[in-house]
Amino acid sequence: MKSFLVNIYNSIAAICLVAMFFSCTNTKKEVRDFLADKNLPMGTAKNIYHIHKDSGRITSKTKAPVFFDFSNREEHPYNEFPKGIKIVSINKTGKDSVTITGNYALTYNKTKVSEIRGDVVIINHTENTKLETNQLFWDQKEHYFFTEDGFRLTTPNAIINGFGFESKEDLSKHIAKDITGDIEVNQKDI
Numbered sequence: 001m002k003s004f005l006v007n008i009y010n011s012i013a014a015i016c017l018v019a020m021f022f023s024c025t026n027t028k029k030e031v032r033d034f035l036a037d038k039n040l041p042m043g044t045a046k047n048i049y050h051i052h053k054d055s056g057r058i059t060s061k062t063k064a065p066v067f068f069d070f071s072n073r074e075e076h077p078y079n080e081f082p083k084g085i086k087i088v089s090i091n092k093t094g095k096d097s098v099t100i101t102g103n104y105a106l107t108y109n110k111t112k113v114s115e116i117r118g119d120v121v122i123i124n125h126t127e128n129t130k131l132e133t134n135q136l137f138w139d140q141k142e143h144y145f146f147t148e149d150g151f152r153l154t155t156p157n158a159i160i161n162g163f164g165f166e167s168k169e170d171l172s173k174h175i176a177k178d179i180t181g182d183i184e185v186n187q188k189d190i
Helices: 002-023 028-037
Strands: 043-054 057-070 078-081 085-090 096-102 104-108 113-124 129-139 144-155 158-168 180-183
Touching: 129 158
Parallel strands: none
Antiparallel strands: 043 057, 057 078, 057 085, 078 104, 085 096, 096 113, 104 113, 113 129, 129 144, 144 158, 158 180
């Protein structure tokens, strides 16, 4: 009789254990929603080095010490680079064209607009120009930079300081607002 009761207790324990294992399954959506509710990233990475290619040609390289993936947000999915970022675009000849660095960055996945903050430096290696600012917005769809913060633009012929700047990604065709500085002008340009 004792062995019969032991078998019944063991069977009940096994059934409860199996039921517990099968009741603890979560779908991917439930896990994403849980992480989003707790404001936790969906993924993290350290010391990333990402190479972007287009038609077999390297077009850019991205380095960052820490990366957080918040693509589980329904309304505004984004990626965060809390300890800085360095992006190097490569021109068609295979040379570094433009380098972007900053101490912090956010990239919004739906709009493709990035905010880069803290000691932001953009260097156009081909034209030998450099933009320095504390905050910059980068519209990756339109290939456009803009800031309303203070900036310094250094070119071979000028050093321009001001508040408010817009330009193409290669720092060409820029609009500088509220400026001061030294600019060399050729007589034929007047």
